[in-house]
Amino acid sequence: MGDTPQTAPTGALTGVRILDMTRILAGPWATQILADMGAEVIKIERPGAGDDTRSWGPPTITDDGGEDHGAAYFHAANRGKKSVTVDMAHPEGQRILHALAAKSDAVIENFKVGGLAKYRLDYAALSAIKPDIVYCSITGFGQTGPYADRAGYDFLIQAMGGLMSVTGQPDGAPGAEPMKVGVALTDVLTGLYAVIGILSALRHRDATGEGQHIDMSLLDVQVATLANQAMNYLATGTSPGRLGNAHPSIVPYQAFATSDGHVILAIGNDGQFARFCEVAGAPGLAADPRFATNPERVRNRDTLIPILRGIMTGRSMDDWIAQLNAASVPVGPINDIERVFADPQVQARGMQTEPMTPEGRALKGVASPLKLSRTPPIAPIAAPRLGADTLSILSSLLDPSDFDMDRLLTEGVISDLPSGANHTEEE
Incomplete structure (x- = not known):
């Protein structure tokens, strides 16, 4: 030393x-x-x-x-x-x-x-x-x-x-x-x-x-650090493409417009999706065989996402964040850097x-x-x-x-x- x-x-x-x-x-x-x-x-x-x-x-x-x-x-x-x-x-x-x-x-x-x-x-x-x-x-x-x-x-x-x-x-x-x-x-x-x-x-x-x-x-x-994207290619032989804010293997896992701004909805399992559907007033979506499991939601992404977009625009950003967090559904705002440093969690963590x-x-x-x-x-x-x-x-x-x-x-x-x-x- x-x-x-x-x-x-x-x-x-x-x-x-x-x-x-x-x-x-x-x-x-x-x-x-x-x-x-x-x-x-x-x-x-x-x-x-x-x-x-x-x-x-x-x-x-x-x-x-x-x-x-x-x-x-x-x-x-x-x-x-x-x-x-x-x-x-x-x-x-x-x-x-x-x-x-x-x-x-x-x-x-x-x-x-x-x-x-x-x-x-x-x-x-x-x-x-x-x-x-x-x-x-x-x-x-x-x-x-x-x-x-x-x-x-x-x-x-x-x-x-x-x-x-x-x-x-x-x-x-x-x-x-x-x-x-x-x-x-x-x-x-x-x-x-x-x-x-x-x-x-x-x-x-x-x-x-x-x-x-x-x-x-x-x-x-x-x-x-291509991580799952590299493995997706090695598993299939097909190069993953660009999906904007969507995820290749999880649905819904992307940005959605609300009535006054955008939020990230990051649903990682079927239980979270079912709780989201309850908060959204659409419990039938979670029971629909096309959407009940994540593999089916991925396969039927093009059908599900337009439905969710229509639902999400019906409430404000703050309403969705409060209600979905209370239901343990991962959601959050898209912050600019000023809002990052004003965030109470970021401040609490020093x-x-x-x-x-x-x-x-x-x-x-x-x-x-x-x-x-x-x-x-x-x-x-x-x-x-x-x-x-x-x-x-x-x-x-x-x-x-x-x-x-x-x-x-x-x-x-x-x-x-x-x-x-x-x-x-x-x-």
Whole structure:
């Protein structure tokens, strides 16, 4: 584990040090989760520029004193980390990163395949320095295969991995075309799988003393998370199509218009359907052989859904939600993001939080969903200013007789946070 004292609040991963050479979303999402759980995450950034997403604004986010802290996108995936600026193209920068890797438990990077070999920062080079290192590579298509050298982006992978083929209105409906998901879901899922891989490899290292290379591919993750849609194809040989908000295997399980808005009706079994029919004043539907069981409702979807649409428009959204919830029938509104954060359940679960800056100012942020009874996530810490931790981290982890900080600063191998600098993109 990391060999310097930890001053931050303890969490399940306190004492684990992560050397983070990622940017954009998939890699930073993974390391943010590790930081939430107490790991020390040293985020390596380019001097003068940093992670690309530092400039992905507007919008920007301001603290409770009105100070601008830069792009909201960057803050979505980088809380709790320490920013160290190092020029990895410079031989001295490579020496610095070798020294940091030697004192880290895991390294994570999302460069193109082979992109770090020329800097001697690939798995072969770093495992020679620290044989038990856990090294996670995130790429679009993986380290092997005919597409390995291609760049991969979430939107592209959603298309190539099949997700867009089952998302969007069906052919013939207004607005019919394949659609991407409204967030970079493949990146987020890849970040989650990367965390699982890193923690599994650290468990193996603790048991055996062996490090290993984790090869994470966005395309692999997208194929794996096609879930039931993938199995539907493998079971039938027929590719599932787009159904809009409907479900291929459950009916009724989709959006319905009410007299004043839309609700999601998510009926998962025959008992729920029977209770829905009672509330709807149409108990005969549940007794009808065409609709009595879910397989029959799926087969007779085109007959049942128009009937239900006519029924649902007869009452208001709030009436349906109140009456169906009272009958234990799953139903809910389609919330915009403002309504999400105003929802009493979301508020009760503490999903909006206030990461604190080193100056004691509060930002707005989204909380970790992990709720562990013994080792919960640490108190949220704001995403760092570019280079804010360069000197403190390097001074504590590097041999002062081997690295001249003043010379490194003068030569631009590293950069310090300018005196009096604010959280802006011009840092």
